[in-house]
Amino acid sequence: MYHLISGLWNECVQIDEYNVLIVGLDNAGKSTFLESVKRKFIRGYKGMDLKYIPSTIGLNLGEIVTDKIQLNFFDLGGQRELQHLWKKYYEGVHGIIYVIDSNDRVRIQESKELFENMLRNEKTNGIPLVILANKQDIQESIKIKEIMMEFDEYSIIGPRDCRTIAVSGLTGYGIEEAIKWLSAAIKRHSIVKPARNKE
Ligand SMILES: Nc1nc2c(ncn2[C@@H]2O[C@H](COP(=O)(O)OP(=O)(O)OP(=O)(O)O)[C@@H](O)[C@H]2O)c(=O)[nH]1
Numbered sequence: 001m002y003h004l005i006s007g008l009w010n011e012c013v014q015i016d017e018y019n020v021l022i023v024g025l026d027n028a029g030k031s032t033f034l035e036s037v038k039r040k041f042i043r044g045y046k047g048m049d050l051k052y053i054p055s056t057i058g059l060n061l062g063e064i065v066t067d068k069i070q071l072n073f074f075d076l077g078g079q080r081e082l083q084h085l086w087k088k089y090y091e092g093v094h095g096i097i098y099v100i101d102s103n104d105r106v107r108i109q110e111s112k113e114l115f116e117n118m119l120r121n122e123k124t125n126g127i128p129l130v131i132l133a134n135k136q137d138i139q140e141s142i143k144i145k146e147i148m149m150e151f152d153e154y155s156i157i158g159p160r161d162c163r164t165i166a167v168s169g170l171t172g173y174g175i176e177e178a179i180k181w182l183s184a185a186i187k188r189h190s191i192v193k194p195a196r197n198k199e
């Protein structure tokens with residue numbers, strides 16, 4: 001009887017963990033986005049001033065619990081010299097967030113090439129993907145429809161759950177929608193084993 005009850009209890013309190021990569025060109029707003037996510041999803045979280053986040057050398061980590069799962073974020077530096085390190089993190093990843101600086105028309109093609117290059121790596125095949133059209137608080141930013149025409153093409157994305165979402169890491173606009181969509185997509189794909197079970 002004890003074992004039955006403790007087994008049921010463990011089943012109830014168990015939380016599956018999933019790993020999520022945040023990638024994109026340097027200056028796209030990845031770390032600002034992650035800070036904004038922590039503010040929204042971690043009660044009482046007091047982090048850095050969003051306006052003074054330094055460029056990432058290496059990676060930033062973050063974790064939140066939402067919809068009864070834990071998401072472990074890996075925010076990777078986007079500078080050219082750091083991009084080759086991304087592939088080391090593709091193994092065991094359950095979700096990818098690709099961040100675009102919608103206010104940088106000059107580098108949009110560079111971003112697209114980087115994006116395609118990442119998706120050419122077969123370890124990323126089929127992994128749920130969120131494309132963030134970031135910096136939508138800036139009026140002149142490229143609008144989401146134009147971003148979708150460039151990035152959200154079946155020939156690049158392949159068969160997987162994918163959604164492009166307009167966000168602003170700075171104001172928090174669209175952050176909740178992005179995370180909720182991703183956690184639902186990850187759950188749908190939960191045939192893929194979680195990183196580990198946490199009690
Ligand atoms: N206006 C506006 N600025 C933003 C937004 N998100 C980020 N920024 C600014 O963009 C710059 C780069 O932001 P980061 O979050 O450091 O960019 P990153 O992608 O982490 O860059 P790396 O770490 O170098 O790869 C900073 O000056 C941010 O304040 C946004 O939604 N709106």
Ligand SMILES: [Mg+2]
Nearest residue numbers: 030031055056
């Ligand atoms: Mg960063």
